[in-house]
Amino acid sequence: MAASKRRGRGDLTLRQSTLGRENGYQLGWEHGYWYGQCESVMKKAERAVVARPIHVLFVATGKGFPYSPLDEAISTTLRGLVRQLTVTDATQPVAAIAARVRPDIVIVLDGLHFNLAHVDEMRQNGIRTAIWFTDDPYYTDITGAIAGHYDEVFTLELNCVDFYRRLGCRSVHYLPLGAFPTEFRPRNPKRTQRHDICFIGSAYWKRVAFFDQVTGYLASKDTHISGIWWERLKDFSTFSNKIGLGRWMGPRETADMYNGAKIVINMHRAHDDETFNNNQTGITAVSPNPRTFEISACATLQLTDIRDDLVSFYTPGVDIVTYSSPQEMVERIEYYLTHEQERRDIAMRGMLRTMRDHTYQNRLETMLAILFPV
Known part of the structure; x- marks a missing residue:
């Protein structure tokens, strides 16, 4: 009986090991094929430089x-x-x-x-x-x-x-x-850097108020958030395992995290946020932040809040995706996590446009x- 149990456990371990290798091989093949496609598309954006x-x-x-x-x-x-x-x-x-x-x-x-x-x-x-x-x-x-x-x-x-x-x-x-293509470009990241959803940035108070409304949803997904001040979240204790708290990542690691995500959220800093704000005249912000170009350069689907002048750089629904509320963010994430080819097509077009026009x-x-x- 004991020998039978040991054989059963051994068979289960072998099956798990075989399945793990098969899944790893499939994931590696898919990402390698995608990476090759990206390299081919990037060549279309190359052009001569005259000093x-x-x-x-x-x-x-x-x-x-x-x-x-x-x-x-x-x-x-x-x-x-x-x-x-x-x-x-x-x-x-x-x-x-x-x-x-x-x-x-x-x-x-x-x-x-x-x-x-x-x-x-x-x-x-x-x-x-x-x-x-x-x-x-x-x-x-x-x-x-x-x-x-x-x-x-x-x-x-x-x-x-x-x-x-x-x-x-x-x-x-x-x-x-x-975007600086030497750092922000398609890459083949480590398995530990791969997630369905990613956000990298500081937890300014207005960002916190927004994320407080979607924390429950993001907690149910393969989500990774990295940055300072995220302990400000109301449900931080139940969400902390998905947060790299207090981390300032360099460009290469940031690019790897973007590459490893199916969807990267971009949320612009509010012009009137009370954290480190020296804008007493109240000038509103309509232009995209640098992260907009860096995310798209990595051939990852970017889900961004709306800035009025964003359309001067990208076409929503074609090479970038936008949201205007917490509920719409959730709806867009759900849609693109289940529409793989559409997600990849938009991400690829965003990368090509960035490499061609926004470096x-x-x-x-x-x-x-x-x-x-x-």
Whole structure:
């Protein structure tokens, strides 16, 4: 009898092991085939780059993580777009460096921690300056006092263009951030990074209020959330096993998590959220956040809340999917988890459009064309 039980347990273990190998093989084959399709589609977005005969001095934020990946993405991309690139950061004696190397343009990223005396000195020395604000409209109480010191102002928020113009800035341009394909692209992630639903971001209070309404549903699914402050959820104790609490993931790990998800939720930060908000004038936000482009670059179905200017970049229902309420989010998740081919087709179209139109190469080529028109 005991031997029979041991044989039974052994047979069950063998069957489980065989089934596990078969499922693993099938999953690996499916993802490998999908990855190959993505690589083929990405080749359609490739195009030649012609470097402009100019010298750019790029002033990175120097603020460390999470800004350092942005510093790297822009400096790396610029290097292939101009004849000469000098890179420094906001903690260095930038005015002295500029006086020595005499660039055609100084491009400052973010600029919130950059001493404006350097900007004023460079302009007095006849050196042209530009700033690219990365967090509008959430810090306009600060950026409003900075913008007027520069010759050229670039903002990722459409509604901030008129804001800076009203402050007296004569040359203001709308230029959202984008995707850096070196990091954000289709990948073959580890099994532990694969989930049905994923959200990566901080738990601002208005996000918490929204997620409080869908926590029960998400708890019933293969869901993964990563970011700071998620202990603010009302049902955090019953949902905590699905949250990577307090984690700041780098670009590669973030991209792997996007790649491993069937659906990635994007929820924009509210313009009037009380957490770290310096927007007393109440400028509303209508432009897509950088995450919009990074998610789509990974060939993952993106389910995003609606921003008015989103349609300038993607077509809802074609290369991205939107929701306008907690109930609609749940309905869209349910639909696309059970309509595999439709989900994949939208994700693939979103990736192609991103790689073709919304990379940092696209953005910086646009910036340089504005600064140095033919």
